[in-house]
Each structure stands twice: as C-alpha cells, then as structure tokens.
Amino acid sequence: MSTTWLPCGKYHETYTQDHAWWQTTFIRGKMIALFAVLFVGIPLLADDYGLSICNNVGYTVLGALGVQLLIGYCGQITLGHAAFLAVGAYTSTLMILEFPWPQALLDWGLAYPISILVAAVVAGIWSVFFGLPSAKVKGFYLILTTMAAQFITVDFIITQYVSQIGGRGQAFSLPVGTIKVGPWVIDSDLKVYFMMLVLSIFLIAVMVNLLRSRVGRAWVAIRDNDISASVMGINVFGYKLLAFFVAGFIGGIAGAFWISNLAAISPEHFPWSWSLWLVGVILIGGVGSIHGTVFGSIFMVVVIEALQLVIMQFVDTSWGSRLFMDFLFIKEAAFGLVICAFMIFEPNGIAYRWWQAKNYFNLWPFSY
Amino acid sequence: MAAGKEIQKGDVLLELEDVHMYFKGVAALSGVSLKIRKGEIHSVIGPNGAGKTVMMNCINGLYRPQQGSVSYKGERVNHLRPYQRAKLGMARTFQKVEVFGGLTVLDNIRLGRHLHYRAGVLSGAFYLGKAKKEEIEHRAFIEEQIIDLLEIEQIRHKPVGMLPYGLQKRVELGRALALEPELLILDEPLAGLNLEEVEDMARFILDINEEKRWRVTCLLVEHDMGVVMDLSDRIFVLNFGNMISDGTPDEVQNNPEVIKAYLGEEDLYATRR
Ligand SMILES: Nc1ncnc2c1ncn2[C@@H]1O[C@H](COP(=O)(O)OP(=O)(O)OP(=O)(O)O)[C@@H](O)[C@H]1O
Ligand SMILES: [Mg+2]
Numbered sequence: 257m258s259t260t261w262l263p264c265g266k267y268h269e270t271y272t273q274d275h276a277w278w279q280t281t282f283i284r285g286k287m288i289a290l291f292a293v294l295f296v297g298i299p300l301l302a303d304d305y306g307l308s309i310c311n312n313v314g315y316t317v318l319g320a321l322g323v324q325l326l327i328g329y330c331g332q333i334t335l336g337h338a339a340f341l342a343v344g345a346y347t348s349t350l351m352i353l354e355f356p357w358p359q360a361l362l363d364w365g366l367a368y369p370i371s372i373l374v375a376a377v378v379a380g381i382w383s384v385f386f387g388l389p390s391a392k393v394k395g396f397y398l399i400l401t402t403m404a405a406q407f408i409t410v411d412f413i414i415t416q417y418v419s420q421i422g423g424r425g426q427a428f429s430l431p432v433g434t435i436k437v438g439p440w441v442i443d444s445d446l447k448v449y450f451m452m453l454v455l456s457i458f459l460i461a462v463m464v465n466l467l468r469s470r471v472g473r474a475w476v477a478i479r480d481n482d483i484s485a486s487v488m489g490i491n492v493f494g495y496k497l498l499a500f501f502v503a504g505f506i507g508g509i510a511g512a513f514w515i516s517n518l519a520a521i522s523p524e525h526f527p528w529s530w531s532l533w534l535v536g537v538i539l540i541g542g543v544g545s546i547h548g549t550v551f552g553s554i555f556m557v558v559v560i561e562a563l564q565l566v567i568m569q570f571v572d573t574s575w576g577s578r579l580f581m582d583f584l585f586i587k588e589a590a591f592g593l594v595i596c597a598f599m600i601f602e603p604n605g606i607a608y609r610w611w612q613a614k615n616y617f618n619l620w621p622f623s624y
Numbered sequence: 625m626a627a628g629k630e631i632q633k634g635d636v637l638l639e640l641e642d643v644h645m646y647f648k649g650v651a652a653l654s655g656v657s658l659k660i661r662k663g664e665i666h667s668v669i670g671p672n673g674a675g676k677t678v679m680m681n682c683i684n685g686l687y688r689p690q691q692g693s694v695s696y697k698g699e700r701v702n703h704l705r706p707y708q709r710a711k712l713g714m715a716r717t718f719q720k721v722e723v724f725g726g727l728t729v730l731d732n733i734r735l736g737r738h739l740h741y742r743a744g745v746l747s748g749a750f751y752l753g754k755a756k757k758e759e760i761e762h763r764a765f766i767e768e769q770i771i772d773l774l775e776i777e778q779i780r781h782k783p784v785g786m787l788p789y790g791l792q793k794r795v796e797l798g799r800a801l802a803l804e805p806e807l808l809i810l811d812e813p814l815a816g817l818n819l820e821e822v823e824d825m826a827r828f829i830l831d832i833n834e835e836k837r838w839r840v841t842c843l844l845v846e847h848d849m850g851v852v853m854d855l856s857d858r859i860f861v862l863n864f865g866n867m868i869s870d871g872t873p874d875e876v877q878n879n880p881e882v883i884k885a886y887l888g889e890e891d892l893y894a895t896r897r
Pocket of ligand 2: 676677678
C-alpha cells in the first residue's frame, strides 16, 4: 500500500497511526462526504434509470473484484470468472426455489441471505477446482484452463443440466416476495441499490483489509516473484488456491446478489464475453488497484450507457434504428476499442491518473 | 521457529552427503559433502560456474539433487519444498537480487516475517484483534531489530525497485533476516557493491553472526577473498562440482590444490569481481 501524504510538519507518532485507513482529518472528511453522497444523495436524487445504472456499476464492481484479486494481486490470469458468478446465481436461485425452508426463516427474511452465503462458498470451492492447474501451469496455459471453467460450467453443466432442474425450461424466474432480506422485500431499484451498496462497501473493505495483512501480502509476493515468495516460507500453491477460493467466493456473492435485479435467470446472463468484460474493466481501471476496479466499472458502464443514449437520439432515422437493433454488437466493438485505446495511451489505467492527480493537489503549489 | 531439536553451538546444523546434481546429463555437482556447524560462518568459494549457486539451491530446496542427501538438524530434508525448509529455519539471499521490486522496503521485510504472522483469512479480512495487533507488533520488531541494524530508516516507505543496487541487496538481507533464521544462506552478498558498501555489508554479516540477539549460522558464497578470509570460520572450495578443500582459512590458503584451481589468478587476494 502506498503511504499517505501528510501535511507538512505532521508526523505519525505511533505505528497504529501509520497503519490506519484514514490518516488525516481531511481524508476522513472526504470519506464521510462520499458516504453521504452514496447513502443519501443518490437515493434522493436519482430516478429509477439512474439507480439502475448505479446497480450495474455495483454488479460490475462485485464481479471484477475477484478478477482483480486473481490477476491484479496474485498474478493468476483468469478468463472464466463469469462461471463463478453463474454458480453463485444458480446456487442461490435453486436454494430459494427448491430448498424446503422452515417457515420461520422465510418470515424473518433469512432464506435469501443464507442462500447468498451458501452460493459464495459453493462458487469458492468450484473456483478452487479450476485453480488446481495453477500448481503446474502459468500465464498462457492458465488462461486456457480458466476458459475451460467458463465452458464447462456455463455452457455445459448449467445449460444442459442445472437449467433442467424442476422442468421450468431455460429460465428460472423467482416468484415475487422470495427475494427478501430481513424485513425488506427487494422489489425496487432503490432496494437493490442499497443492497448493492452494502455488499460493495463490505467486500471492498474485506479486500483492502486482506491486502494489508499476511494473506494479501503473500498473494502480491507470488505475483511479483514466486521463487522469492517460496523462500520466504509462503506455500505458493496453497495461497494460489486461497486466492481462487476468495475470488470465487466474492464472485458467488456477486451472482447471488444479481438475481435480485433479474426477472428471470438464464445462462445467457453469464456468457464468456462477460468474463472478458470483467478483465477489461480492471485493465481500464488499473491492474492491482482497488480504486481501479471501481473506476473501471464506472467508466465501462457509463461509456456504454452514453453510447446507447446517443444512438437512441437517432432511433427515428433508418440507420439509427439499425444501430439500435445491433446495439449488442456495437457494445462489444466499443468495449474492444476502449481497451485498445487504454492499452496504447494509458496502460496503467484510470487509477494511475487518479493517483497522479491526487499527488498533484497534495504537493501543490510545488507539484512538478 | 518450528519444532525440532535444539542444536548447540558447534553441532552440525546442515549436512550434505555425496550430493549429485545433473542438468540434462551435465554434472553441476558431482558428489559434494559438507558439514556446517552451528554458529559458524562457513564460506563456499570457487571459480565462476563451479556450482556454488546450484549447491545453495539444493540446500534450500529450489533444486532437488538426483543423488545424495541434504540433512538439517540431523533430519533428511530432500523431499521438503523451499517454503517447508524456510519453516525449519533456513533463509537466503540471491546472487541477483530477488526482491519484490514494486513493494516498499517495509512490505518486503514484512514478507520475510510471513512465518511469524498468524492471521488467517478471516481475521485478515476484518483486520480485527489478532490481525491488527500483530501488524503493530511486527512493525515494532522490524523497526527496532532490522531497519535499525541495517540503517535503512530513510527508505522504509520507498519501493525497492527504485533503490540503488547496493540498497536493494541490503533490503534483501533484511528480508532474509526477518525470518529469524538459524541458517542464513548468502549468495554473493558483496557482488556489485562499491568499497564502502562492501565494508558495511561485511560488518552486517559479522553482526548477524556474532551479536547475541542473532547468532545466525551463515553459509556465505563469495568471490571477495579478502572478506572471505577475514570473516570465515571455515572455507569450502568447489571446482567443477567437486570439493577440492574444506578447512580453516589458513589451511585453504596453503592448499596446493586450491592454488592450482585458481591458477593464473596469481594471488588469491586479487580475485575480486
Ligand atoms: N537450471 C539450470 N539448468 C542447466 N544448467 C544449470 C542450471 N543452473 C546451473 N547450471 C549450470 O551449472 C553450472 C554451475 O552453475 P552455478 O550457477 O552454480 O555456478 P556458480 O559457482 O554459482 O558461478 P558464479 O560464480 O558465476 O555464480 C554452470 O555450468 C551452469 O551452467
Ligand atoms: Mg552463483
């Protein structure tokens, strides 16, 4: 973790201060303002469209966190992360639909939260399973085995078998009122928004904490120099599997959360392109940066929305309607272009620009 | 450190018996035997390509010799991986520094303390009690024992990759020391350093070996004969994967075989890279 700039003449007097999250009153103030905007400002001001965009951002953040952990912090490239989101979504859905819940748990609104937790564990274990090859292979070959996770899980197991459970056809729809957290039935964009906010903040905090403690340091060590890491006494393979577990666990939560926002769950919600998209998000936001995960998610969602809005303006013209119909492809083309642009012009991602800007203001008026 | 017999000063800490290591049929070590006693500085010298680094890799588990045994505190450790040998009390530095360049000095040294931290995923995730307390405790240890010893207070928050080579070597030593090892393997700690840095580094090695706080047994690979002769209790001479001498500095200096191996480098003291 980088160190915080302190105002001139101020020094930490204890190690505890040097290890704290928010080290100056200014930073504390900024964080309080941010929380006020997130918890009060946006809910008051945003309409359903605005909230749905925020929810999309949140889902992207939750999905990309695991990818960031694996690629950005542990150096294990993954191209199949949507598989674990799918495992989470399906585990949670199936538990809600098929599990003989005691009435009390349903009344207390615990069924869905419990299913999220189970989904997280199942997705975590599933992810470990596909992390096993990392004992022997690195880089390019690992990419192939993680791609296998996508195809085996989503295209084969879920599409062919899991979707057939209960004979509901391809899509599972959740009856109204089953997605209930405590006293709240999650039935509006606003409630999804609050759930998204709580989960995102919680999981980001967990990630940041992990990264500044023993486990996270071991991951970074493996990413930077696995031989040195092993000489330091780090069980490299064990920690790689742990990274796969935690990434899958977070992915499972992301998937299980997202069913609250979907009318019906089907395998098409977790295509391979979504796995690629999540990798793109961290490339754009910044590899090895939690800020970057959030920036990348905001950027991608907003760019695509803006693109859609622009095209909507011309939907009356013949070419406009044509573009609108093909938006799915345009979206992917735009995604590809944006990634290329970032790789060429800002390979360190948005987070790096953010860091530069922050330093500029911290050192002002001596910032050169 | 992990359980294991207590070894007294002077007892054999590490033993190699008839170690052979081949690479695609080419022998890098052909039947090397070595005993390192607790508390000593035991040096390994030999011309370039003699197999010194290969020998160190066999000792700490990066390589597994095809034949022969490596025992640590009387127990065979051939089957153990590097991280398991670290748990037993082995630490090392590398000939070409292998630091975590993107991390700060402090984080590099913290990584050296990995085995002494206890926090798992859960306490780490919430940074509660144990995890928080131990971060502070280890920070104090690192500051007082290591940063202070190696005189690197000024650079503790700097990324190691941005430091000059000499300081990187120093950080790498600090990181190895952070394991609080019983056996410290130093692969050419002086190579590439300037005269002043060589003096500092030699002093650190001596401190680590002699100070009551540390008393670390050192296995030192080095080309700088002056320093080797000054620091070592014993010197092991390796040539083309074979031992040609193993004894006190005096014995080794006067051994005709050794002089022959270094033929053309008229004076042993002149060998400095
Ligand atoms: N991984 C490897 N694969 C193949 N050959 C190797 C490998 N490692 C070392 N060797 C060979 O083993 C021999 C001994 O190399 P080693 O690095 O141990 O020499 P050294 O004594 O450390 O020399 P220097 O003083 O230059 O560091 C060399 O001929 C080298 O080419
Ligand atoms: Mg060598």
